[in-house]
Amino acid sequence: MKIKNENLPKHIGIIMDGNGRWATKRKLPRIVGHREGIKAIKNIIEVAVSLNIEILTLFAFSTENWKRDREEINGIFEIINNYLVEEKNYLLEQNLKITTMGDLSALPLNIQIKLKEIINQTKNNTGLIVNIGINYGARDEIIRAVKIMIDKKEDICIDNLQKHLYSGDFPDPDLIIRTSGEKRLSNFMLFQCAYSELYFTKTFWPSFNKKHFLKALRNYSKRERRFGGNHNKKQK
Secondary structure (H helix, E strand, O other): OOOOOOOOOOEEEEEOOOHHHHHHHOOOOHHHHHHHHHHHHHHHHHHHHHOOOOEEEEEEEEHHHHHOOHHHHHHHHHHHHHHHHHOHHHHHHOOOEEEEEOOHHHOOHHHHHHHHHHHHHHOOOOOOEEEEEEEEOHHHHHHHHHHHHHHOOOOOOHHHHHHOOOOOOOOOOOEEEEOOOOOOOOOOOOOOOOOOEEEEOOOOHHHOOHHHHHHHHHHHHOOOOOOOOOOOOOOO
């Protein structure tokens, strides 16, 4: 599991895409893909913990996902609810700190309660931060931050906007991974990923395992990040 180059990202964002297509390809109901997709999260967490990654931001449910079939939406929330119940002890034992970004108030009440419980129970943990994007959209997030600045009569500037984002306490993601072969950000952390490295894989999320994750990290470790600077000066 060791990666020779120590140039690893501190903050990784993952657009977990392709659950429905994974199921359809196997002639299974789409909800089966979502069930398998949530199981894949544990493998990625284990690798991130072993490599001392600091923050893992997972895009679980977007503001646009409400446009899906109601039966599928209800199924997704049932899966999330079950995950929070069944994996609660695991999350606590691993010293993970759970945070969220997005408007939780629109979620089913049982999901709101369980998320708030696990956030409170893990708030003092010192291990990997698992930041869950749920009912999250970057455009809404930016508008929300601007409204806060206006309400507080703050200067409209990058620093103030950044601190009012859901992820304002975190450094920007170093690496964004998207599964399923799609090559777009789909309203995910648009402000924060201005200089993030992007990695796209055709693998559907339920099939994205430790091997695929390590391949993405090795790819990242070979890149030279310049943040708009001189090609001959490697910036850290």
